[in-house]
Amino acid sequence: GAVVSQHPSRVICKSGTSVKIECRSLDFQATTMFWYRQFPKQSLMLMATSNEGSKATYEQGVEKDKFLINHASLTLSTLTVTSAHPEDSSFYICSARGQQDMNTEAFFGQGTRLTVV
């Protein structure tokens, strides 16, 4: 099946610095990708929808200036956590779907564990 790859899988950064997470669709083109955040023992919370060539659509309560999303190509979306603080420590997961005109499954990256110290 289709594969979505995230990098890095783990990152530790100092408070106040920025961290970039990459999400790649390896064998299909993804016009749209999704970014989720998951805190311990909780479900995935959708943060934003990343659209190739246009601005991302953010869910209510998610700060667009803090979580910068760039989707410059059909196979790559990046999430940058700017000026990270300890409360941003979380498990970040991206997702993509391959075809627009069929009800296909969503594919998920393996996740990125961010720890801000």
Next chain:
Amino acid sequence: DAKTTQPNSMESNEEEPVHLPCNHSTISGTDYIHWYRQLPSQGPEYVIHGLTSNVNNRMASLAIAEDRKSSTLILHRATLRDAAVYYCILNSGGYQKVTFGTGTKLQVIP
């Protein structure tokens, strides 16, 4: 998004079948029923999806009620590797976002 309701947790003995229920009484005619599972410290993994008819694949079976207001994910022989959180999600396809509920945490007992 139409809402789904699942039990918070279930237990199963290893090598026994597992039936994971999901209620979706407000499902619309265009909503597909998707199941994903998430193993600890990993991203979710697709399990199965269907619209009206029951579906089978190498991982599981999906039984859909005739009125489509409920469905059941069936793992025919649970293994320890099936211990995960299982999410039942309604989705009308295309590039529509996938929204997760709380899911069912399945514990498999050796």
